[in-house]
Amino acid sequence: MEIAPKEEILLPVKPGFIALSLFSAFLLDLLPLGSFIEWIRPDFVAMLLLYWCIHQPLRVGIGTAWVFGILVDVADGTLFGEHALAYSLMAFIALVLRRRVSMLSLDHQFTHVTLILLIMQAVVVLTGFVAKDIFVGWAYFLGSLTAGLLWPGLTYLLKLPQRPKPDPDRI
Amino acid sequence: MEHELFSRGPSPAVRLTFFILLSLLLLVSDVHYSYLKTMRAGIATAIYPLQRIAMLPVELLGAIGDYTRTQSSLIKENAFLQKQNLEDRAALLRYRAIQQENDHLRQLFGARARINTPSVMAEILYDERDPFSRKIIVDKGLQAHVAEGSAVIDNAGVIGQVLQAYPFSSEISLITDKDHPTPVEVLRNGLRAIVFGFGSSNLLDLKYMSLNTDIRAGDLLVTSGLDGTFPAGLPVATVLTVDRNPVYAFSRITCKPVAGVNRYRQVLILAPGSPPPPIPVAKPEPPPAKGKK
Numbered sequence: 498m499e500i501a502p503k504e505e506i507l508l509p510v511k512p513g514f515i516a517l518s519l520f521s522a523f524l525l526d527l528l529p530l531g532s533f534i535e536w537i538r539p540d541f542v543a544m545l546l547l548y549w550c551i552h553q554p555l556r557v558g559i560g561t562a563w564v565f566g567i568l569v570d571v572a573d574g575t576l577f578g579e580h581a582l583a584y585s586l587m588a589f590i591a592l593v594l595r596r597r598v599s600m601l602s603l604d605h606q607f608t609h610v611t612l613i614l615l616i617m618q619a620v621v622v623l624t625g626f627v628a629k630d631i632f633v634g635w636a637y638f639l640g641s642l643t644a645g646l647l648w649p650g651l652t653y654l655l656k657l658p659q660r661p662k663p664d665p666d667r668i
Numbered sequence: 669m670e671h672e673l674f675s676r677g678p679s680p681a682v683r684l685t686f687f688i689l690l691s692l693l694l695l696v697s698d699v700h701y702s703y704l705k706t707m708r709a710g711i712a713t714a715i716y717p718l719q720r721i722a723m724l725p726v727e728l729l730g731a732i733g734d735y736t737r738t739q740s741s742l743i744k745e746n747a748f749l750q751k752q753n754l755e756d757r758a759a760l761l762r763y764r765a766i767q768q769e770n771d772h773l774r775q776l777f778g779a780r781a782r783i784n785t786p787s788v789m790a791e792i793l794y795d796e797r798d799p800f801s802r803k804i805i806v807d808k809g810l811q812a813h814v815a816e817g818s819a820v821i822d823n824a825g826v827i828g829q830v831l832q833a834y835p836f837s838s839e840i841s842l843i844t845d846k847d848h849p850t851p852v853e854v855l856r857n858g859l860r861a862i863v864f865g866f867g868s869s870n871l872l873d874l875k876y877m878s879l880n881t882d883i884r885a886g887d888l889l890v891t892s893g894l895d896g897t898f899p900a901g902l903p904v905a906t907v908l909t910v911d912r913n914p915v916y917a918f919s920r921i922t923c924k925p926v927a928g929v930n931r932y933r934q935v936l937i938l939a940p941g942s943p944p945p946p947i948p949v950a951k952p953e954p955p956p957a958k959g960k961k
Contacts, residue, residue, distance in 0.1 A: 527722035578694030
């Protein structure tokens with residue numbers, strides 16, 4: 498496997514930025530969209546939680562994922578604890594695999610991220626199936642593919658505030 | 669303990685187990701009991717401002733659309749509305765006359781006059797994203813005296829009923845939600861039945877009708893009012909197909925809801941009527957006297 502070309506030296510993340518990004522993702526998830534986009538819409542909250550679990554495991558972990566899962570459950574009207582369960586499991590997988598994933602180049606991260614998100618969605622579907630005896634259909638999983646495709650963009654965006662400003666004294 | 673200096677609390681596996689158990693506890697209590705309603709209502713109130721913010725772009729687009737609408741389309745719409753108004757007026761006059769006649773007849777029969785149920789107008793905030801259920805969220809809640817169990821209708825017919833009322837919003841479960849029962853009767857012949865939602869599609873299922881039942885495609889189903897939730901006589905659905913396959917014990921009847929949940933933003937929430945009197949219970953027969961000679 499190819500390894501990321503070079504390790505960048507980044508500034509520390511501000512905790513406020515993490516919180517802001519998570520709440521913006523939650524807002525994006527609440528945004529009412531047309532039915533077509535609804536199917537391919539990635540779960541932004543899950544993506545952000547995954548990103549921060551991989552890059553800031555001391556700040557964002559299973560507990561944060563669980564709390565946001567509860568928020569999503571209430572906002573979506575799903576069973577209490579359905580997304581909380583899936584998100585905390587996803588956070589655990591991310592914590593276990595985080596060194597491996599952060600070493601990979603962005604195009605290899607795609608497979609890992611998509612797989613982790615698919616596992617998360619499978620937990621949601623399974624919970625729904627057991628509790629309410631409904632299967633949603635395979636199109637539901639398209640959201641994870643979109644999320645995987647958006648991952649490099651998201652990584653670039655979230656790393657922007659961490660990039661050191663060019664030193665004015667340097668020639 | 670060499671790692672004590674870098675202690676970070678319990679290990680991820682322990683944390684995961686804790687949170688999984690907590691989620692399972694919540695799931696089970698949510699499916700089987702209703703302890704968590706207040707907690708859910710509290711969180712729903714807390715995220716209500718966020719939901720309103722998320723609605724802003726949509727409202728803004730709507731406002732821009734209103735602003736840039738051309739005059740010709742307005743004139744066209746105005747003409748259409750005037751025509752509609754005239755037709756509706758005529759229909760209303762007929763309706764009033766019939767209602768008067770009906771009141772009179774009811775008085776003659778000594779029947780209880782039907783009370784006009786008070787209602788609340790509400791706007792659909794959004795469809796829930798949960799693919800497992802068919803629910804919508806509207807912007808009126810306990811503040812507007814919305815009660816749980818109230819019927820929800822639009823201008824064409826029944827949409828669903830209020831599942832949960834939060835302070836500023838309420839959750840409405842649609843009649844197309846999986847296994848949501850609605851007591852109906854066939855308008856043509858007064859046959860009583862119950863329609864159930866399919867859940868996945870936007871259709872309804874008329875269950876437990878024997879093969880020789882007098883029902884045809886195109887029949888209109890209206891609420892029978894037998895459950896005390898829906899007032900009687902509201903249109904619910906039209907029969908799409910009737911499949912009489914002698915292999916099954918019952919006919920398979922598919923119906924299409926009359927109300928357009930996906931077409932309009934406004935709905936009407938009817939206050940629940942008075943509950944029906946309790947079902948009379950047959951008195952147990954007194955034990956036969958012993959030692960009868």
